[in-house]
Amino acid sequence: MQSQDDELAPATPSAAPAEPDAVTLGLNDFESLGLPEPLLAAIRDLRFVRMTPIQAQALPTMLKGEDVAGQAQTGTGKTACFLLATLDTLLRTARPADGSPRALAIAPTRELAIQIANDCESLTTYTDIKHTVVCGGLPWGAQAKALEQGTDIAVGTPGRLLDMIRGGKLKLGRVEVLIIDEADRMFDMGFIDDLSAIMRHVPPPGKRQAMLFSATLSHDVMRLASRWLRTPRRFAVEPDKIAAERIEQRLYHVSSREKVLLLMGLLQKEQPVRTMIFVNRKVDGEELAWRLTNNGFETVYLSGDLPQKKRLRIVEALKAGQINTLVATDVASRGIHVDDVSHVFNYDLPQDAEDYVHRIGRTARAGASGKAITLACEDTVGALPAVEKLLGAPIPVAYAEDTDFVPDRAGRFPRGRGTFTGWPPPSLGLAEKASDTDLPPRAEGSGGRRRRRGGGGRRS
Secondary structure: OOOOOOOOOOOOOOOOOOOHHHHHHHHHHHOOOOHHHHHHHHHHHHHOOOOOOHHHHHOOOOOOOOOEEEEEEOOOHHHHHHHHHHHHHHHHHOOOOOOOHHHEEEEOOHHHHHHHHHHHHOOOOOOOOOOOEEOOOHHHHHHHHHHHOOOEEEEEEEHHHHHHHHOOOOOOOOOOEEEEOHHHHHHOOHHHHHHHHHHOOOOOOOEEEEEEEEOOOOOHHHHHHHHHHHOOOEOOOHHHHHHHHHHHEEEEEEOOOHHHHHHHHHHHHHHHOEEEEOOOOOOHHHHHHHHOOOOOOOOEEOOOEEEEHHHHHHHHHOOOOOOEEEEEEEHHHHOOOOOOEEEEEOOOOOHHHHHHHHHHHHOOOOOOOEEEEEEEOOOOOHHHHHHHHHHHOOOOEEOEEEEEEEEOOOOOOOOOOOOOOOOOOOOHHHOOHHHHHHHOOOOOOOOOOOOOOOOOOOOO
């Protein structure tokens, strides 16, 4: 769906009116918020039947224009939460004559920024509100032109946003709403310096509304919130409650030599509809995807080193149901939101407990149930106490039978012969272009500006 370019159009009735049981489940909860009719019409089209816990807690406060610090991970409805509050503001205020953005949403990864933009497009169907994606891996010129022509919402990653500011293409002096999504990841990925530089161009606290969301509201995150938010109201959806409600968790203790054998056995036994398998290191992910594929489990590997066009094609194929098994690192998978992931496998226990919460949140989305299965070997089991402390409960332990181990018939992994991604899968009958496996994308920027060295972190 495309945002309209003419004046704000009046809402039209939904093509498929909500069924009676949808109303009883809480559609009136959204309507009782006093949202403009164009937003309510989009909500009906999307068939949102009731507010999620974070929406019910935070939206009334956000709609009053107050600053908010929310604890919620993927799958909790936080994106719709901050977008509805933002769009409500923009529909009630005038657009600047110079066309500079009135809202700025900052995300740690390109995929997450694109997902936010996609959700924004769905919610602005009956409005003339425009949004522009500003992130690396996509054409600089097209983004710069869109900003020059005027936009209401800029959604981007810190590196490219800062490049556009320094290039004179992005002016943030008229921003009314500031959104910082997955703030904990900003620290993990080294973006705090870039964020600080961006904030110098945004109106100060009190002169605009700010919404910060994070999987955990750690000391570092709240310290950041105290700098850029004015007396924020704090809301939280606890990760242990989310996990306990809809996700069946299971932990196997297994040696590192037998992990892949057990993983294949569990894939064979569980027959997942769609699964995401998480590894801690890129080099391990590549080999694991290759090994699974060569044992008959068609698998695609998503790496942060892939050219952006190929990364986006893989994400689109995952959403379209063309990929059933995806191996990824935490960084590479950020921003991937797919509702029908039935299983999440932690091939490695994450070293950061918060990553565990992010990972298992990929299943049991949109009210569904799911399974999160973790393989704890001697190399990563040391991270288990921190994970269970964060969850507030031990992960139930399961014991593998001999029949759960499937022999590995793939042979020796051919290291150094190129990057294996498994995309496109053989079942699609598509030939992979040589350009798709060329070097990673060069550092972004304008005019060939060199990538800054030092404490700025990986630019995205």
